[in-house]
Amino acid sequence: MRQQYQEIGSHEDALPSLPEAVSVGGSSGIAAKLRRAIMDGAYGLNERLPAERELAEVFQTSRGTIREALRRLQELGMVDRQIGSGTFVTYRQFSEHTEIADVTSPLELIEVRLGIEPQIVRLAVANATAMDIERMRKALLKVEGASDDPESFSRADAEFHLAMAECTRNRLMVWLYQLVNETRSHGQWTAMKESILVPERIGQYNAHHRHLYNMIAKRDLDAALDTIYDHLDKARGDLVGAVRTRSN
Amino acid sequence: MRQQYQEIGSHEDALPSLPEAVSVGGSSGIAAKLRRAIMDGAYGLNERLPAERELAEVFQTSRGTIREALRRLQELGMVDRQIGSGTFVTYRQFSEHTEIADVTSPLELIEVRLGIEPQIVRLAVANATAMDIERMRKALLKVEGASDDPESFSRADAEFHLAMAECTRNRLMVWLYQLVNETRSHGQWTAMKESILVPERIGQYNAHHRHLYNMIAKRDLDAALDTIYDHLDKARGDLVGAVRTRSN
DNA sequence: ATAGTGTAAACCATATTTAGTCCAAAAAAT
DNA sequence: ATTTTTTGGACTAAATATGGTTTACACTAT
Numbered sequence: 001m002r003q004q005y006q007e008i009g010s011h012e013d014a015l016p017s018l019p020e021a022v023s024v025g026g027s028s029g030i031a032a033k034l035r036r037a038i039m040d041g042a043y044g045l046n047e048r049l050p051a052e053r054e055l056a057e058v059f060q061t062s063r064g065t066i067r068e069a070l071r072r073l074q075e076l077g078m079v080d081r082q083i084g085s086g087t088f089v090t091y092r093q094f095s096e097h098t099e100i101a102d103v104t105s106p107l108e109l110i111e112v113r114l115g116i117e118p119q120i121v122r123l124a125v126a127n128a129t130a131m132d133i134e135r136m137r138k139a140l141l142k143v144e145g146a147s148d149d150p151e152s153f154s155r156a157d158a159e160f161h162l163a164m165a166e167c168t169r170n171r172l173m174v175w176l177y178q179l180v181n182e183t184r185s186h187g188q189w190t191a192m193k194e195s196i197l198v199p200e201r202i203g204q205y206n207a208h209h210r211h212l213y214n215m216i217a218k219r220d221l222d223a224a225l226d227t228i229y230d231h232l233d234k235a236r237g238d239l240v241g242a243v244r245t246r247s248n
Numbered sequence: 249m250r251q252q253y254q255e256i257g258s259h260e261d262a263l264p265s266l267p268e269a270v271s272v273g274g275s276s277g278i279a280a281k282l283r284r285a286i287m288d289g290a291y292g293l294n295e296r297l298p299a300e301r302e303l304a305e306v307f308q309t310s311r312g313t314i315r316e317a318l319r320r321l322q323e324l325g326m327v328d329r330q331i332g333s334g335t336f337v338t339y340r341q342f343s344e345h346t347e348i349a350d351v352t353s354p355l356e357l358i359e360v361r362l363g364i365e366p367q368i369v370r371l372a373v374a375n376a377t378a379m380d381i382e383r384m385r386k387a388l389l390k391v392e393g394a395s396d397d398p399e400s401f402s403r404a405d406a407e408f409h410l411a412m413a414e415c416t417r418n419r420l421m422v423w424l425y426q427l428v429n430e431t432r433s434h435g436q437w438t439a440m441k442e443s444i445l446v447p448e449r450i451g452q453y454n455a456h457h458r459h460l461y462n463m464i465a466k467r468d469l470d471a472a473l474d475t476i477y478d479h480l481d482k483a484r485g486d487l488v489g490a491v492r493t494r495s496n
Numbered sequence: 497a498t499a500g501t502g503t504a505a506a507c508c509a510t511a512t513t514t515a516g517t518c519c520a521a522a523a524a525a526t
Numbered sequence: 527a528t529t530t531t532t533t534g535g536a537c538t539a540a541a542t543a544t545g546g547t548t549t550a551c552a553c554t555a556t
Binding site: 026029032080092094100103108109112116118119123168171172179183 | 291292295296297298334336348351352356357359360362363364366367368371390399403407416418419420421423424426427428431433
């Protein structure tokens, strides 16, 4: 007994992370292995997995066990199975923020904002507290004070719209809008900022901002909605104009 | 306190280390090792640990000791054990997405979808290719075929709406909608799914889906918009009803 | 002496695995 | 067009694996 005690001690020094060496068999272990293979991208979206009978040979187990493992993956929504055809991956791998930001065009961004921001306005008018309005007012002053150069204006503008998103009191909305904002700073937008954000347009955007703030503070939903649509439509128009000018 | 005073001059000096440091090989030491292995992600969520008899061999100890260690992990809420099946990890490692998903209420989710999905419909009507429509049709058939149980319906429903998002040809929109969908599977929604997704409502949702598909295929923007608003308004109504019922 | 811990072995109830067979749908070959 | 092959779906009965429980014994520290 005592000898075993000491053996355990020496064993421990040799293998500090012992449990990792233990692999789990059975359908659970196979499901985990396949799951990791899919998540690691070994099998891409819509690709076909090996047939059940084939997997049974590879994993040196019976077909029933493979079926059990695949059933779990199906429950997780990672694969779809079709008689006579095979088992196909339905799991979509998430790309990193930076990647999506790099391939997102400013026009795609505006299209998304045209969906999100009017809803933000609706929820803001309904849910904004006095504190939210105050935070928005400060953001407004800041963006108005940063109207000199395109870079700082763009940053302050994003902050103002984020303050508006926070008025919704909807955490998911704020989280989403933050992600959207990130694509603004990393994407192709940076290249066009200088040419689009001329003083005249900045002045117009600021007028929109101020009116937007006032209408939300007054809880005037229709006027606020009109303003945000004007704002984004104008931004889209300026963008399309810039693209046209560029390609000419 | 007793012997130590008496023998403090003899061999007591030979054991300066703490009792915990000495008993690293006992059940508590094994529990700590397994706990660490789980926290390090060697065994992921819902994965199975090696069987008790197997662990006993690996750790060169008896099954009783292993059981004692596992009992502690169970008390910590890190594992769940089932007769005839095994010991499964219940500890969830933190990830960026799960955090926001856990605090997002289903109502917040609907509010966000009410902003995004009508815009998806607009862009889908404008930009969907024949291939997109076909993909949407397949998703429609799938969701109609998965209307038996709430779990599979919910997943197929998410896929249908994602297929719709892909019709926009806007990568940022697709990416955003994927993130929104993720909160559906991890958040508080899972707890309410069963009570909300009764056959009658699933039938109504399916009618919406089919009409939505037809109107997008026909490029009838107004009808498609009406449908998506009906769809989400009804979903919100069902949700509010469930919450009210719950609190009564 | 006593309580606590570890080892060992046997048995129980349940769950899983296995090794088959047959079927239906899709795909491939003819 | 028809036949053949491949694929997943469904089911069965026996064998195996799993955690839960009990019992007996040895060692240690109090």
